[in-house]
Amino acid sequence: MNILLEKYPEEIRAILAKYPAEQQRSAVMPLLYLAQRESGYLTKQSLQDIADVLGLSTTEVGSIVGFYSLYYDEPAGRYRLQVCTDLPCALRGAEEFLEKLCENLGIRVGETTVDGLVTVEHVMCLAGCDKAPMFQVQSEDGLTYYENQTVNSAMELVEHWRKQQGGKDGR
Amino acid sequence: MEGKYLLLRHREFPEIKELQEYRRMGGFQAFRSAVTRMKPEEVIDVVKASGLRGRGGAGFPTGLKWAFMDNKSWPHYVVCNADESEPGTFKDREIMEGNPFQFLEGVAITAFANKANVAYIYLRGEFWHIAHYLDQRISEMEEAGLLGDNLFGSDYSLRMYTHLGAGAYICGEETALLESLEGKLGQPRLRPPFPPSFGLYGKPTVVNNVETLTNVPLIIEHGAEWFRSYGTEKSPGVKVFSLSGCINRPGNYELPLGTTFRQLIYEHGAGIPGGRNIKAIMAAGASSSLIVANEEALDTPMDYESVPRLGAQLGSASVIVVDEAVNIAWLINKTMHFFKHESCGKCTPCREGTFWMMHLTDRIAAGQVSWDDVELLRDVASQVKGKCLCALGEFSIEAVLSGIERFEDDFRQTTHAGQSQPVEIPAVADLPGE
Numbered sequence: 001m002n003i004l005l006e007k008y009p010e011e012i013r014a015i016l017a018k019y020p021a022e023q024q025r026s027a028v029m030p031l032l033y034l035a036q037r038e039s040g041y042l043t044k045q046s047l048q049d050i051a052d053v054l055g056l057s058t059t060e061v062g063s064i065v066g067f068y069s070l071y072y073d074e075p076a077g078r079y080r081l082q083v084c085t086d087l088p089c090a091l092r093g094a095e096e097f098l099e100k101l102c103e104n105l106g107i108r109v110g111e112t113t114v115d116g117l118v119t120v121e122h123v124m125c126l127a128g129c130d131k132a133p134m135f136q137v138q139s140e141d142g143l144t145y146y147e148n149q150t151v152n153s154a155m156e157l158v159e160h161w162r163k164q165q166g167g168k169d170g171r
Numbered sequence: 172m173e174g175k176y177l178l179l180r181h182r183e184f185p186e187i188k189e190l191q192e193y194r195r196m197g198g199f200q201a202f203r204s205a206v207t208r209m210k211p212e213e214v215i216d217v218v219k220a221s222g223l224r225g226r227g228g229a230g231f232p233t234g235l236k237w238a239f240m241d242n243k244s245w246p247h248y249v250v251c252n253a254d255e256s257e258p259g260t261f262k263d264r265e266i267m268e269g270n271p272f273q274f275l276e277g278v279a280i281t282a283f284a285n286k287a288n289v290a291y292i293y294l295r296g297e298f299w300h301i302a303h304y305l306d307q308r309i310s311e312m313e314e315a316g317l318l319g320d321n322l323f324g325s326d327y328s329l330r331m332y333t334h335l336g337a338g339a340y341i342c343g344e345e346t347a348l349l350e351s352l353e354g355k356l357g358q359p360r361l362r363p364p365f366p367p368s369f370g371l372y373g374k375p376t377v378v379n380n381v382e383t384l385t386n387v388p389l390i391i392e393h394g395a396e397w398f399r400s401y402g403t404e405k406s407p408g409v410k411v412f413s414l415s416g417c418i419n420r421p422g423n424y425e426l427p428l429g430t431t432f433r434q435l436i437y438e439h440g441a442g443i444p445g446g447r448n449i450k451a452i453m454a455a456g457a458s459s460s461l462i463v464a465n466e467e468a469l470d471t472p473m474d475y476e477s478v479p480r481l482g483a484q485l486g487s488a489s490v491i492v493v494d495e496a497v498n499i500a501w502l503i504n505k506t507m508h509f510f511k512h513e514s515c516g517k518c519t520p521c522r523e524g525t526f527w528m529m530h531l532t533d534r535i536a537a538g539q540v541s542w543d544d545v546e547l548l549r550d551v552a553s554q555v556k557g558k559c560l561c562a563l564g565e566f567s568i569e570a571v572l573s574g575i576e577r578f579e580d581d582f583r584q585t586t587h588a589g590q591s592q593p594v595e596i597p598a599v600a601d602l603p604g605e
Contacts, residue, residue: 018332023372025354029337033296054354067356067515068337070296086258087457087505088415088491124340124512125258125457126297129413129491130421136297143299 004035004049012053024054028064032071038140040080041072069123070138077112077119079161080138081154085122088129097133098122100151105158117165118158173197177401177409178385179425181269190311193272199317201391202279207323214284218387220395222407227252227343227380228455228486230406230475239367240285241375248376249282249290250352250366251384254336254343256295258509259456259489262411262423263381267301270385271308275331277384279318280391282329285377289330293348296337305333340513344561345378347515358517359561380487382411402428406474410488414440417447417494429477433469436492443494451493451578454478455486457506458566460573461499482573499578503570504529504536510567521564524555528571535582545582549575 005012011034019026028050035046042065044058051058065071083098098109102120105113112119128134131147135154146157173196174183186192193199205214219234240247255263266274282290294302309331312318320328339357341347346360349371370376386408390398399407406428412435415421419441426435432452436442443449452468453459460483462468471477478485493502511529516522531548552568559565575582 018334020372023353026334026352028354029335029351032337033335063356064337064354068296068339070338086509087502088259090505091416091491091493091497092421123338124509125256125260127255127261127264127295129259129261129415129489130423132415142303143297145297145300 002049002052004031004046005053008034016053025056028054028056028061029068032061032064036071039075040078040138040140041075078117078139078165080119080121081135081158082121082123082126082138083135084124084126084128084132086125086129088125089132089134092132094133097149097151097154101154104151104155115162115165117161176425177389178266178273178382178411179269179423180273185269187270188268188272190272190308190315197392198272198388199276201388202276202283202317203323205280205283205391206325206327211284211286214280214391217395218284218390221390221398222395222405223383223386223390223398224406224408224475225380226382226386226410226487228257228458228484230485233379233383236367236379237281237285237377239365240377241368242286244368244375246289246374247285247287248371248374249278249285249287250345250349250371250376250378251278251290251292251381252343252345252348252378253292253294253298253301253381254340254348255298255381256340256343256513257456257458257487257489258506259415259453259491260413260487261415262413262487262489264298264301265423266381266385266411267298267305271305272312273388274381274385275305275308275312277387278331279329280387281377281379281384282331283327285375287377288328289332291352291371292331292333293342293352294333294335295342296335299335302333302335309333339515340509341515341561341563344563347561348378349376356515358515361560403472403474403476405476410473412473413487413489414492415489416453416492417443417449417497418492419444428474429472431470431472432464432490435473435490436469440492443492447494447496449492450495450497451499451502453491453493453570454488455484456489456491457509458486458562458569459483459491460569461493461502461577462573463577464493483569498536498584499574499581500532501536503574504532506570507532507567510563514563514567518559518561518564520555520558521567524551524564525567527551528555528567532571542583545575 015027015030031050036042047058047061051061085094109122128147133149134147137144181187215234215237223233224230278290318329336342342351342357344359347357351357366376366378402408409425410428412424424439449464452462452464462481462483468481475485507529511525514521514525528551531544535544552571555564555568
């Protein structure tokens with residue numbers, strides 16, 4: 001049984017239609033995004049499902065997951081908060097920002113808060129150099145940029161997520 | 172031509188992002204007249220005559236690239252490189268977000284000129300929101316009869332699709348981009364053959380940058396002569412300069428090619444914060460040689476011919492300003508971490524070279540300096556030179572070699588004053604196995 005195909009038949013059809021009929025392998029990246037959307041990471045089952053749809057081996061699909069940095073094979077916090085610390089951002093205080101943010105959250109870079117809400121990571125250039133410090137957030141809602149940030153504004157965002165989460169849990 | 176901008180027109184006319192407003196301002200007239208009144212070869216001739224050069228970094232003449240398309244092999248494809256990942260570069264993003272239809276019209280005209288019926292826009296995965304935004308704009312174009320079959324009553328048909336990468340700098344290299352679009356690892360191909368003869372799915376393919384394509388509607392509408400009234404003789408047109416680093420007013424600046432560094436940094440960027448002095452300039456993002464920011468350098472025109480006289484390249488014109496408080500050993504340690512992370516691993520000199528250069532610069536930037544390390548660093552960098560399939564390895568050593576040569580004192584001192592403290596990094600032996 002192909003769980004992915006059963007769950008998203010319309011989306012998968014639309015993705016496959018973008019590429020020539022004999023070049024369906026091109027759909028592997030969009031299908032990985034689709035499979036990753038809900039839980040934030042890719043399971044063995046979803047790799048198998050994608051391999052079946054495209055006529056590839058699971059290993060071939062797995063190699064794509066390993067090569068590209070936006071695919072994850074392990075769960076993390078509900079929100080992945082990814083700070084750019086590359087040269088232009090570093091010249092505008094991004095490293096200090098990341099350090100203080102982690103201090104405020106009581107975690108180190110790469111770790112997740114105890115409530116499982118936020119994982120903080122540092123990433124390579126995000127094309128937001130003029131608006132540093134900046135970060136991107138990956139969650140089930142997609143990928144969003146936050147620019148011209150301070151530790152306070154970032155902590156407010158985390159607080160906002162905490163309240164949302166509390167609302168969901170206490171329903 | 173309405174307004175003072177050619178590309179960043181949304182800054183004056185924010186509504187230009189709406190299809191109706193873009194068309195009211197003359198949008199899609201160029202595409203219509205190309206399809207209904209011109210032969211594809213005539214479009215190529217106009218672009219050739221305009222002298223437009225690729226804005227992604229290489230500066231290759233755009234019309235010439237198009238003329239290389241192999242007309243014995245079909246179908247043809249047009250692929251737009253919207254992978255914008257060079258540290259210091261954030262121009263394509265603004266163009267796609269602010270002036271999407273001029274960009275998409277550029278893709279459309281380019282597809283017509285190259286006899287392609289399908290065009291793909293390859294965006295870096297982090298541009299997820301822009302891809303969704305463009306998907307909506309593409310749907311609007313389909314509804315308005317600007318994409319689809321028998322356009323403007325002709326027999327020309329065109330479909331356009333976005334495709335998201337997933338966080339790999341290397342996919343900005345055109346053959347790695349094509350591999351990625353084919354659903355494979357984003358690793359460069361051996362060239363030749365070049366994409367105009369062997370590109371996407373092995374078919375003739377034109378790959379052009381977002382900014383390059385956004386120029387095309389204006390060139391078709393106003394002509395090659397008009398375009399050449401901007402910029403210099405050999406580098407005509409305007410350029411979007413991304414200005415970042417130690418600068419009071421960072422941001423994108425659309426200026427004629429040939430504008431000097433001094434004008435960009437001091438007039439437009441309002442100079443260096445804290446009254447400090449400028450020390451170095453990286454004109455092409457992290458892939459740059461370090462330019463010593465002396466008077467001669469500041470008065471150098473930013474165009475494809477003049478910047479090489481300073482032992483550097485204009486590249487994508489991502490100008491990172493470095494002031495006197497920054498230690499260059501710390502700086503190249505930052506760029507080495509980037510290139511080590513982004514090396515695709517295909518070529519040994521790049522894969523191993525960036526790994527070792529990162530560890531050496533970790534040690535040097537942490538202040539554990541012995542001059543032997545600096546010599547070894549120079550030696551490793553020199554061995555990467557000219558030995559890789561693509562430019563990534565080549566670019567990774569630009570800042571290293573120029574930094575050691577031009578800022579030797581920074582490698583001899585162990586103190587790091589000012590706002591840029593060195594990153595805290597464990598000694599090589601403490602690093603986890605990679």
